[in-house]
Amino acid sequence: SYEVTQPLSVSVALGETATITCGGNNIGRKNVHWYQQKPGQAPKLVIYRDTLRPSEIPERFSGSNSGNRATLTISSAQGADDADYFCQLWDGTVVFGGGTKLTVL
Amino acid sequence: EVQLAESGGGSVQPGGSLRLSCVVSGFTFSRYWMNWVRQVPGKRPVWISHINTDGSGTSYADSVRGRFTISRDNARSTLYLEMYSLRVEDTAVYYCARGAGGYGDNWLFDYWGQGVPVTVSS
Numbered sequence: 001s002y003e004v005t006q007p008l009s010v011s012v013a014l015g016e017t018a019t020i021t022c023g024g025n026n027i028g029r030k031n032v033h034w035y036q037q038k039p040g041q042a043p044k045l046v047i048y049r050d051t052l053r054p055s056e057i058p059e060r061f062s063g064s065n066s067g068n069r070a071t072l073t074i075s076s077a078q079g080a081d082d083a084d085y086f087c088q089l090w091d092g093t094v095v096f097g098g099g100t101k102l103t104v105l
Numbered sequence: 106e107v108q109l110a111e112s113g114g115g116s117v118q119p120g121g122s123l124r125l126s127c128v129v130s131g132f133t134f135s136r137y138w139m140n141w142v143r144q145v146p147g148k149r150p151v152w153i154s155h156i157n158t159d160g161s162g163t164s165y166a167d168s169v170r171g172r173f174t175i176s177r178d179n180a181r182s183t184l185y186l187e188m189y190s191l192r193v194e195d196t197a198v199y200y201c202a203r204g205a206g207g208y209g210d211n212w213l214f215d216y217w218g219q220g221v222p223v224t225v226s227s
Contacts, residue, residue: 033213035150042200042217043150048208054215086149090212093166094142094152 002091009101018074020100022087025068030089032070034063037084037099046085047072077104107131107216109201114221121191121225127184127201127218134182135159138204138211141175141186143197144220151197154186155204155211169195191225198222 004024012018022032032050035043045054047063050070060075074081082104087097113125125141138157144150153166154175163175174187184201198220205215 031210031213033210035214042220043214044217045205045213045215048205048213048215049210052208088150088213090210094140094212096149096151098149 001093002089002095004087004089004095004097006085006087006097006100008098009103011103011105012074012077013105014079015076018077018081018102018104020072020074020085020102022070022072022097023068024070024089027068027070027089028066030065030091032063032065033088034061034072035086035088036081037086038082043086074102077102079104107203109203109216109218111199111201111218111221114199114223116224116226117191118227119191119193119225123188123191123223125186125188125199125201125221125223127186129182129184129201129203132203134177135179137206139175139177139184140202140204140214141173141184142200142202142214142217143195143223144200145197150200156184188223191223193225193227196223196225 034047037043050065062073084099086099108130111127140155156175172190176185200220201218202214203216204211205213
């Protein structure tokens with residue numbers, strides 16, 4: 001089965017740029033989606049098909065995907081961005097990454 | 106406003122059964138694939154089942170195949186998950202999630218319910 005790897009945690013200063021990665025073999029050939037999850041809440045889609053953003057998601061969220069790494073970038077990070085982030089893709093079945101806890105300092 | 110609301114969770118002994126429901130509103134239910142995803146708190150979400158728009162196509166994760174059955178009632182805008190032979194390892198929060206066909210990919214999930222806890226314990 002296809003495996004993806006995310007860092008357990010990422011910290012970013014308020015207003016700075018946070019980068020969360022999702023690694024996998026030739027992941028650049030797959031469509032990668034990203035979800036934000038806050039405590040006690042359901043996951044929320046923030047980026048889909050590598051780079052696209054649902055209309056209600058702030059522009060500071062962006063994504064890229066190439067080679068063996070997909071990346072979620074949060075520019076000018078805010079306290080509201082403090083959450084867990086999961087990457088997800090399809091490889092014959094649905095695959096979720098292990099999640100990254102983003103802390104905004 | 107799109108809304109999904111699960112119900113039917115609770116505590117059950119190993120070997121027992123439960124039926125989860127997910128009532129949706131704010132969109133035309135019959136036009137979308139639907140899914141069940143579960144998550145142990147602090148762990149990653151795990152997809153467990155999908156059903157296509159008219160219920161003629163379903164799929165399951167290996168961990169639940171043969172024990173869980175997904176179904177839908179388009180007239181009632183309701184998704185179901187029948188769970189049999191429950192195991193301790195089935196303990197999780199269960200979410201219904203809409204397949205985002207509108208985004209060109211049914212295997213991503215654009216709306217989720219609030220989740221319902223299922224505890225399997227003796």
